Amino acid sequence: MKYRALLTAAILGGLLTPIAASAAVTAVEVRNTSNACAWMTIYASHPGLPWAIAAPAFSLRAGQSYLVSLTSGRWSEVKARAEVKKNADCSGANIADVEDYRKGISIAGDHRLGARIWDDAHGYHITF
16 A cells, blocks of 8 residues: 555656656666576666566567567666576476666666576576
């Protein structure tokens, strides 16, 4: 309930509109260098506000890359979540659910942020 009131206040106060000039992430390029398929979800926010889905979920097979344009403009905080699936066609149960985020992004002009899904002996990871 607390977050609903905060979100309502943010919308009414215009805080969820795209931010002006200085800091901006407008796109995320995701590369899957792991051996598995993953369902990706990209979230975005501004300081003090809850995460919101910034781009529709999409599947990313092993070896693929995808450039995601973020909806609703420019963001100063971005999070990528990878739900790694059991099967190569991105079906089946999750075998890992990992995420990474960047906050306090202060880059002049529009910026494309890169994220990479990878695996090693310790499991699956995603990093910006």
